[in-house]
Ligand code: FES
């Protein structure tokens with residue numbers, strides 16, 4: 001007969017039984033709750049994208065973001081994936097004349113549209129003025145955010161030229177100033193973990209000044 005101090009089941013046995021029960025529950029529950037993923041058809045759609053002046057015909061899972069279409073299907077890896085949640089700006093491209101976060105939009109939403117990525121702005125041999133200014137002013141360190149920064153800066157200069165106000169524009173009835181405050185506010189969606197912000201503002205200011 002067991003003494004009062006001897007447990008009927010050891011602690012080790014209890015742990016083994018508990019683990020086996022948990023494994024049995026976790027392996028059987030999903031199968032009963034949901035149909036197998038392989039049984040669900042993948043929604044696909046045909047679309048055309050004009051990227052950097054070249055027309056591409058694609059057939060994609062309709063859930064593909066524009067960012068993944070550019071990087072994974074068209075192999076234009078200049079556009080970077082940082083957060084994939086619209087928070088860092090690394091994926092900024094210009095779509096039909098507006099800067100957007102490519103991770104926040106589906107490729108099918110741009111069927112027939114025009115997209116410009118960093119590869120379409122310039123080449124190492126013939127750089128866009130903003131690319132040249134970023135090099136001149138050391139507007140980067142690791143360079144991961146830089147394609148998004150430059151595409152965003154292209155959009156910023158176009159917005160100022162068109163008189164689009166920002167949160168810090170003092171007078172909504174006149175053309176926005178090309179001030180550091182304006183540039184910092186408009187570029188605030190583009191995060192640089194290397195902290196190259198002041199040099200980025202210098203680069204954009206130089207190009208903006210040469211265009212006024
Ligand atoms: S990857 Fe799109 S905003 Fe960060």
Ligand code: FES
Pocket residue numbers: 139140141142143144145146191192193194195196
């Ligand atoms: S240059 Fe490194 S994150 Fe901006």
